[in-house]
Amino acid sequence: MTDDWLFPALRFAQYAVMLGLFGSLAFRMVGLQGLTPFLRPATGRVTMLATLAAPCITVAVMLVGIARMMGQAVGDLDGATITAMVMTTDMGTAFLARTALAAAAAAVLALVRPARRSQIIAAWLYALALLTLAWNGHAAASEGWPGLAHRLNDATHLLAAALWIGAIGWFSRLVWTAHRDPARIRPAPLLDVLHRFAPLGLALVAVVALTGTINAHFIFGIENSLAVLQTSYGWLLVAKLALVALMLGCAARHARAAAQSAGASGREPAMSRAGLAQLRASLVAELLLAGGVLGLTAFAGLAAPMAG
Ligand code: HEM
Incomplete structure (x- = not known):
């Protein structure tokens, strides 16, 4: 059945676009203040395409999800079934709210000026849209x-x-530009900002790990961890943790590199071009690993946590 891959793929796309949009807008405001003069407005072509894609992907997730629940092909769904699911269930209410919030955020980013105001409003709208995801799935x-x-x-x-994904995305992009065109983004202030990110980065990792563990406890009870390893859900979670561990390895490397070059005197370059190229590769690797984590989560949310 094509839906076997279609639904997880759409769930992945929904996570990538929603987490990416909230993370990049919010991290730009809270984590990149020292670099504001170097940043272009957050309404570039890629962002605007993502803002348009977000509500469309949400609608697709809902329709394919309903078809899956009904055991039908999407094309066979009738209006009455869709209306009943959307209007009478919590899942449907969450879907309506998410679609409206994502559409409103897209309109705000396109129409409201000054840009800073539109970014603040859109970030809040995407935060609420992320909140609604918790009313679906496990x-x-x-x-x-x-x-x-x-x-x-x-x-x-x-x-x-x-926010963690937003930080990696921004630092990948900025280090990329600093390597290609150091006159546009000077490496020294960028590396200082990366260095100052360390405490916030650590706090984000701690919150993600703690809330992830609590999530697991709510879903299957931590005391049942061994039993969960009998299921594909358990192995998807193990694979996710392995990717998160690799992400942490990359993050520790960036923190070390930034600490070494922070405060370099104006006479010497903050980091060699080869060093910047390595940092760029490692940031991109962390971003790809985050994508892998989202992919595994998209599958895990559909698997049964307990056998039988
Ligand atoms: C120690 C680290 C982590 C642990 C223990 C953890 C654990 C979990 C668990 C148990 C769930 C519930 C899955 C389900 O629906 O059955 C979950 C959901 C999720 N996690 Fe994590 N996670 C961790 C790190 C991460 C990271 C680094 C990311 C992103 C890069 C991430 C993204 C997500 C997403 C998008 C969901 C889906 C939430 C939803 O749809 O409501 N997690 N996590």
């Missing part, structure tokens, strides 16, 4: 107060992971 399965705690924990996981 986080939406628990009920009552534990259910609410699970969803809020999941939303915190998503926001922290998105």
Whole structure:
């Protein structure tokens, strides 16, 4: 069945575009203040394409998700079924809110000026759109107060992971430019900003790890970890943790490189071109690993955590 790959692929696209948009807009404001004069407006072609893609991908995820639940092909779905699922379930309400928030964010980025105001508003709209993701999937399965705690924990996981991805994306892009055209972005202030990012980076990793562990506890109970390894869900989670460990390895390397070059005197270059090229490669590797983590999560959210 084509839906076997289509649904996880769409879920991956939804994570990539939503986390990417929130992360890049929010990190630009909180993590790159020292570099504002070097930055172009956040309404470049790629960002604007992503803002248009976000609501379309959300609609596609919902339609393919409903078809999967009904055991039908997407083309066979009728209007009454779609309306019933969208209007009468929490999942449907979350979908409507997410689509509206993503569309509003796209309109704000395209129309509202000055750019800084539109970025702040759009970042908040995407944060709320990420929040709605916690009302789908495994986080939406628990009920009552534990259910609410699970969803809020999941939303915190998503926001922290998105900021982390935003940081890697920005630093990859800026180091790339500094290597290619040092007159446009001077390496010294960029490496200082990367160095100053270390405490925030550490805090984000801690929040992602803590909320991820709490997520796992809500879903299958940490005490059942060995039993979960009997399922493909468990192995998807193990693979995810392995990729996260590799991401941490890359992050530690960037922190060391930035610490060594931070505060270089104006007379000597902050980092050699070869050093910048290595840093760029390692940042891109971390970004690709983050993509792998999102891909595995897109599959894990559809797998059964317990056998039987
Ligand atoms: C120690 C690190 C981490 C742990 C223990 C962890 C654990 C988890 C768990 C158990 C879930 C629930 C999966 C499900 O629906 O069954 C989850 C969801 C998720 N995680 Fe992580 N994770 C970690 C790091 C990351 C990182 C680094 C990223 C991003 C690069 C990430 C992105 C996500 C996303 C997008 C979701 C889906 C949330 C949703 O759809 O509601 N996680 N994580």
